[in-house]
Amino acid sequence: MMRPTFSRRQVLGAFALGAGALGAGVPRAAWAAPAPAPAPAPAPSRRRKTTPASTFATRTEYPPLAPLSDEVYARRRARIKELAQAAGANLILATSGATSFAYLVGTDYGRSERLIAFLLPLDGTPVILAPSFEVERVKRGARGPVEVKGWEESEDPIGKLRDLIGAQRRATILVEPTTTFAVVSALTRALPEAKLVDGSPVFEELRVAKSDEEIDRMRRAVAITEDVFVVAFDRLEIGMHEKDVAQIIAEEHAKRGVTGGALVQFGASAALPHGGPGASTLVDGMVVLFDGGCSVQGWASDISRTRWFGAAPPPERFKTIYNLVHDAQTAAMNRVKPGVPAEEIDRAARTVITAGGFGPNFTHRLGHGIGMDGHEAAYMVEGNRRPLAPGFVFSVEPGIYIPGEFGVRLEDDVACGAKGADVLSRRAPRL
Numbered sequence: 001m002m003r004p005t006f007s008r009r010q011v012l013g014a015f016a017l018g019a020g021a022l023g024a025g026v027p028r029a030a031w032a033a034p035a036p037a038p039a040p041a042p043a044p045s046r047r048r049k050t051t052p053a054s055t056f057a058t059r060t061e062y063p064p065l066a067p068l069s070d071e072v073y074a075r076r077r078a079r080i081k082e083l084a085q086a087a088g089a090n091l092i093l094a095t096s097g098a099t100s101f102a103y104l105v106g107t108d109y110g111r112s113e114r115l116i117a118f119l120l121p122l123d124g125t126p127v128i129l130a131p132s133f134e135v136e137r138v139k140r141g142a143r144g145p146v147e148v149k150g151w152e153e154s155e156d157p158i159g160k161l162r163d164l165i166g167a168q169r170r171a172t173i174l175v176e177p178t179t180t181f182a183v184v185s186a187l188t189r190a191l192p193e194a195k196l197v198d199g200s201p202v203f204e205e206l207r208v209a210k211s212d213e214e215i216d217r218m219r220r221a222v223a224i225t226e227d228v229f230v231v232a233f234d235r236l237e238i239g240m241h242e243k244d245v246a247q248i249i250a251e252e253h254a255k256r257g258v259t260g261g262a263l264v265q266f267g268a269s270a271a272l273p274h275g276g277p278g279a280s281t282l283v284d285g286m287v288v289l290f291d292g293g294c295s296v297q298g299w300a301s302d303i304s305r306t307r308w309f310g311a312a313p314p315p316e317r318f319k320t321i322y323n324l325v326h327d328a329q330t331a332a333m334n335r336v337k338p339g340v341p342a343e344e345i346d347r348a349a350r351t352v353i354t355a356g357g358f359g360p361n362f363t364h365r366l367g368h369g370i371g372m373d374g375h376e377a378a379y380m381v382e383g384n385r386r387p388l389a390p391g392f393v394f395s396v397e398p399g400i401y402i403p404g405e406f407g408v409r410l411e412d413d414v415a416c417g418a419k420g421a422d423v424l425s426r427r428a429p430r431l
Helices: 008-023 070-086 099-105 132-141 157-168 181-190 200-208 212-234 242-255 267-271 316-335 342-355
Strands: 091-095 117-121 127-131 147-151 172-175 195-198 260-266 286-296 303-309 367-369 376-380 393-396 399-402 406-409 412-416 421-423
Touching (some): 070 099, 070 117, 070 200, 091 099, 099 117, 117 157, 127 132, 132 147, 147 157, 157 181, 200 376, 212 303, 212 393, 212 412, 242 260, 267 399, 303 316, 316 393, 316 399, 316 412, 342 393
Parallel strands (some): 091 172
Antiparallel strands (some): 091 117, 117 127, 286 303, 412 421
16 A cells, blocks of 8 residues: 655645644734634645655756767767668768757757758768858868868758769768658759668668667656656646646756756546646546657657546556556566567567457557657567567557546556567556
């Protein structure tokens, strides 16, 4: 049995009542003024216990993480050169605004009508092409050896890019997959003898297995979001709206020096996997679901927690469904191991939920990769036969959704280790 917990407001309220009791019955002098009218009794607390109550201490300050070294970026560039060469490419092109641009360059300068492009040859110095008035900013943000070239507002940036490619105009150019159609089309016209190829498989392979440095940053992001969720659950009060709680979660992330947020869903809204936050009002005896995360130095967390909010213990129906979801998550985590196909992680959880009679109510894939993007490869879903490997990081988030009633989802972030699952988060307890 968990020990009861009390909010600061409840403790102060109890202290005030106790102080009043100590003064009761004290004789008053005959000359004393009439006693003032008794103060009205304090209103009942609008806070209610959430179940399961947290047993984790929270914090707002964390040990500093040093920035990634230039050696990390050199290693990444060497790796994509190997992958590009194996794919038959001579050059690699990525534009600002893409996650993989930041992964290779060290900074993302955003995407606008003004082209900022990273050109990485298999041999030679990498180059960033940027508007001339942005050159200094780009130089300050770029990591590792790189040359920065400017183009004037009166010039055609695609023409400048063609000139930088120079003698390699017949090259096979591996293009980062989120590069805009306009840039690819213009470059195709400017370099009719070149071959531009979709770099999706190469860039996925580049980023799918995370290094220890990346996992450290995700582990920190996870810890921050978990602490935020604990505080936000403790601050729940009757009458709050989903948007109120979402604002609290954003503010608590900001107190910890990061940008983060969450979907917040009350009651029947929690049966919509991507619903909320909206104007639903919190009442006594209601399911509350948080789903969110933050980013630490560019690496993300993604956590979901579901609790019962009420003065009375949760009903058996909620406990049964919650524990079934928890057991499904455990089964999936136990299946994580190098060499196991991604689809089998999904199957392990789905088998438990189906055996419990709620198969049709588990309506989405089990999980998705997490890294610099909140959703990326590899996906834990039926049909994905890619074997797991050390360094893969992904969510394990089974859910059961009862339309018009409530939903339960538990999501934790997991790294595939050499022998099994390394759970980056602190799992919620079984009820």
